[in-house]
Amino acid sequence: MHLRIHSNTNEIDWQEAAKLITATLAPRDPAPLRRAFQASQVTVFALDGSKLAGMGRALDDGVFQAAIYDLCLLPEYQGKGLGTSLLNALLERIQGQTVLLYAVPGKEGFYERFGFRVMQTAMARFADPVRMERLGYLRP
Structure with missing residues (x-):
């Protein structure tokens, strides 16, 4: 396993990225996924040779707030430190x-190791709230 972490969206096979995120988080089509990553201030990708093993992105106002999205790894790379490397790479570049x-x-325990804490009052408006409730993101 020879892993390389970089942030260049031009080096990514977006068909492969769509398969990765669909397998681990949620169904995504390649073209909108590419647009989302290219519009993000911070991106990270982990390549094992030419294989996309993981990725993540963040939006950041540069002062007060940032939000991390789509941090995901292929299952065979989980538990080997790659998630830690990707999250650290994102956090190092976030200014908020x-x-x-x-x-x-x-997976909350993974993020708690980095100082993240569960919020009491976070709220969200989802395009498919029934699906998000079924996946455990929303209280019934």
Whole structure:
């Protein structure tokens, strides 16, 4: 395993990225996924040779707030330190004082190691709230 972490969106095969994020987080089509990453202030990608092993992105106002999205790894790379490397790479480049993120239900402990805490009053408006409730992101 030879991993390389970089931030260049031009080096990414977006078909492969769409398969990665669909397998780990949510269905995404390549073209809108590419636009979302290219519009983000901070992006990170982990390549194992030419294989996309993980990725993530963040939006950042540069002063007060930042939000991390789409941090995901192929299952065979989980538990080997790659998630830590990707999250650290994002956090090093974020300027906002407060950083928000979605944690996949059951993965909160991973983020708590970096100082993230569960919020009492966070709210969201989802395009498909029934799906998000079923996945454990919303209270019934």
